[in-house]
Amino acid sequence: MNTLIVYFSKFGHTRMVAESIAEGLEAVGPVRLLSSDQLTPSDLKDVEFVVMGSPTHRMNLPEAVRPIFENLPKRILRGKSVAAFDTSYRMSPILARFTASKKLAQKLRKLGGKRVVPPETFHVMEREGPLYEGEIERANTWAKAILERIEDHKA
Numbered sequence: 001m002n003t004l005i006v007y008f009s010k011f012g013h014t015r016m017v018a019e020s021i022a023e024g025l026e027a028v029g030p031v032r033l034l035s036s037d038q039l040t041p042s043d044l045k046d047v048e049f050v051v052m053g054s055p056t057h058r059m060n061l062p063e064a065v066r067p068i069f070e071n072l073p074k075r076i077l078r079g080k081s082v083a084a085f086d087t088s089y090r091m092s093p094i095l096a097r098f099t100a101s102k103k104l105a106q107k108l109r110k111l112g113g114k115r116v117v118p119p120e121t122f123h124v125m126e127r128e129g130p131l132y133e134g135e136i137e138r139a140n141t142w143a144k145a146i147l148e149r150i151e152d153h154k155a
């Protein structure tokens with residue numbers, strides 16, 4: 001499976017999570033990691049699975065991430081599997097509704113992507129990190145669980 005992981009990271013933690021997810025997915029094919037400011041429509045050609053990740057900023061997608069969706073043709077993700085994650089503080093269930101991954105998941109769906117797992121959050125202790133212990137491993141496990149889901153979808 002040819003995978004593209006697109007991430008935005010201000011302090012480096014979302015990138016670390018993205019790298020751990022990449023490692024988990026590499027078992028089944030090539031995985032390319034790309035910073036969101038580098039993404040162009042041609043990067044999505046020939047890709048079967050697209051993962052997007054970003055920190056939550058002000059209970060939303062960071063402003064730096066929003067323009068990337070304006071530059072993508074409608075339905076460009078049709079027929080592709082998609083998944084979204086974010087890094088955020090540990091929040092109450094009410095505030096946890098407002099994460100970057102939920103917004104990313106909406107955008108990916110709107111572009112025609114097939115959601116294979118619900119959006120996931122990995123937690124940081126403070127604004128500039130670090131991640132809580134075990135989050136990098138959890139990201140790797142999340143990736144492996146995604147692979148099982150994709151196999152189920154195909155079956």
Ligand SMILES: Cc1cc2nc3c(=O)[nH]c(=O)nc-3n(C[C@H](O)[C@H](O)[C@H](O)COP(=O)(O)O)c2cc1C
Pocket residue numbers: 008009010011012013014015055056057058059060087088089090091124126127128129
């Ligand atoms: C301007 C700004 C706003 C933030 N707002 C939120 C927020 O609303 N909710 C939250 O959980 N974390 C918030 N954070 C914390 C970020 O989620 C945290 O910086 C991020 O997970 C670290 O990831 P990074 O190292 O990839 O940048 C905010 C951080 C910044 C810089």
